[in-house]
Amino acid sequence: MLYLVSAELIENSISADAFPQVFERVIRPSLESVAKMVDEKRLTGGVLAARRAGVFIVEAQSNEEVDRIFGGLPFWGLLKLTVTPLVSVRTAIERDQKAADAVKASQH
Numbered sequence: 001m002l003y004l005v006s007a008e009l010i011e012n013s014i015s016a017d018a019f020p021q022v023f024e025r026v027i028r029p030s031l032e033s034v035a036k037m038v039d040e041k042r043l044t045g046g047v048l049a050a051r052r053a054g055v056f057i058v059e060a061q062s063n064e065e066v067d068r069i070f071g072g073l074p075f076w077g078l079l080k081l082t083v084t085p086l087v088s089v090r091t092a093i094e095r096d097q098k099a100a101d102a103v104k105a106s107q108h
Helices: 019-039 063-071 089-106
Strands: 002-009 043-047 053-059 079-086
Touching: 002 063, 019 043, 019 053, 063 079
Parallel strands: none
Antiparallel strands: 002 053, 002 079, 043 053
């Protein structure tokens, strides 16, 4: 199953003075883990330009697996995550075709 995962840094979660230390201990290791998952084709996506946010598509067997993937990253507590299950384009076509056929059938 595919999931769209949006991640955004929680507003004011890191002070400017603390940023260098938080970057080295939390943010960089998290981004390195994400980059490795991208390299391994476990997920795709990236960081939004000029924002402290990212968007990813991940293939997982369950909601719990998505939770483990992102909950296991060091910066998990600094992020607001939004996880949205996706259906395939083929599934959407089939669903919409059935709906269209049902409307046509009710018109005759």
